[in-house]
Amino acid sequence: MTVVTIHPLAIVEEGAEIGNNVHIGPFCHVGPQVKLGDNVDLKSHVVVAGHTTIEEHTVVFPFASLGHVPQDKKFQGEHSSLEIGKRNIIREYVTINPGTEGGGSLTKVGNDGLFMIGVHIAHDCHIGNHVIFANHATLAGHVHVGDHAIIGGLSAIHQFVRIGEHAMIGGMSGAEQDVIPYGVIVGERAHLSGLNLIGLKRRNFSPGAINQLRDAYKILFDKNIKDFENSTLLERIEKVISQYKDSEEVMHVVNFIKNDSKRNICMPKYG
Incomplete structure (x- = not known):
C-alpha cells in the first residue's frame, strides 16, 4: 500500500x-519533473527542482536546494539532470546543481554519502559511494570523487580535479590538482602529505596491502630514496x-596517475 505524507504547507x-x-x-x-524514491524524507523547507531523481531512503534536511540551474553562464536552459542515489544524508543548506551540455548534462551522487551543512556540489560532478563531505566543503564543476573519499570542512576543489578512492582532503585545503587514491592532501594550496593510513585501517585493508602501498608511495614520491634522486615520475612509475x-x-x-588528466597530479611539498 502506498503511504505518502505531504504536509499541507508543502x-x-x-x-x-x-x-x-x-x-x-x-x-x-517539489517540481513537476522530480522523482522521489521509496522512503525519501524531505524534512522541511527543502527545494527539489529540475530533472532530479532522489533514490530510496535518502533524507534531506531543511533549506537544502537540489536541482536548480547550475551556476554557469554557458548554461542556456538545455535539458540536464541530477541523480542522487540511495541512503544519503543531505544536511542543512546543501546545494547540488544539475549538469551542463559541456559536461555530459548530468551531475551524479552515489549511495550512502554524508553531506554536512553547507556543502556545495556544482554542475557535472560525479560522486562515488560512502563519501563524507564535512561542513561547507565545496566542489567546482566537473569534479570526480571516488568511493570512500573524505572532503574536509571548508575545503575547496578546483574544477576538473579527480579525487581518488579512499583519499582524504584536509580541512581548509584548496585542491587544484588530482589526488591519488588512498592519498592525503593538506594546505591552503594543497600538497600531497602521505597516505590515508587511518582510513585504510578502518576499512580493513590488509597489513600487506598497506605495506605495499607505503613502499610504492616512497618510490613514486620520495625525492631522497636511494637510486631515484633524479628520476622522473614516469621512470618511478x-x-x-x-x-x-x-x-x-x-x-x-598507478592507473589513476597514468590516466589523462586536465589538472595534473597533486605532489608532495619538497624542500
Whole structure:
C-alpha cells in the first residue's frame, strides 16, 4: 500500500513522481519533473527542482536546494539532470546543481554519502559511494570523487580535479590538482602529505596491502630514496609496475596517475 505524507504547507507540483512511504514536510517545494524514491524524507523547507531523481531512503534536511540551474553562464536552459542515489544524508543548506551540455548534462551522487551543512556540489560532478563531505566543503564543476573519499570542512576543489578512492582532503585545503587514491592532501594550496593510513585501517585493508602501498608511495614520491634522486615520475612509475604489478591497490594508484588528466597530479611539498 502506498503511504505518502505531504504536509499541507508543502507544494508538490503536478507531474512529480512520488514513491511509497515518502515524507514531505512543511514549506517544501517539489517540481513537476522530480522523482522521489521509496522512503525519501524531505524534512522541511527543502527545494527539489529540475530533472532530479532522489533514490530510496535518502533524507534531506531543511533549506537544502537540489536541482536548480547550475551556476554557469554557458548554461542556456538545455535539458540536464541530477541523480542522487540511495541512503544519503543531505544536511542543512546543501546545494547540488544539475549538469551542463559541456559536461555530459548530468551531475551524479552515489549511495550512502554524508553531506554536512553547507556543502556545495556544482554542475557535472560525479560522486562515488560512502563519501563524507564535512561542513561547507565545496566542489567546482566537473569534479570526480571516488568511493570512500573524505572532503574536509571548508575545503575547496578546483574544477576538473579527480579525487581518488579512499583519499582524504584536509580541512581548509584548496585542491587544484588530482589526488591519488588512498592519498592525503593538506594546505591552503594543497600538497600531497602521505597516505590515508587511518582510513585504510578502518576499512580493513590488509597489513600487506598497506605495506605495499607505503613502499610504492616512497618510490613514486620520495625525492631522497636511494637510486631515484633524479628520476622522473614516469621512470618511478615503471619501477613500481615492475615490483608491484600483482598488487590491486598499488596498480589502482598507478592507473589513476597514468590516466589523462586536465589538472595534473597533486605532489608532495619538497624542500
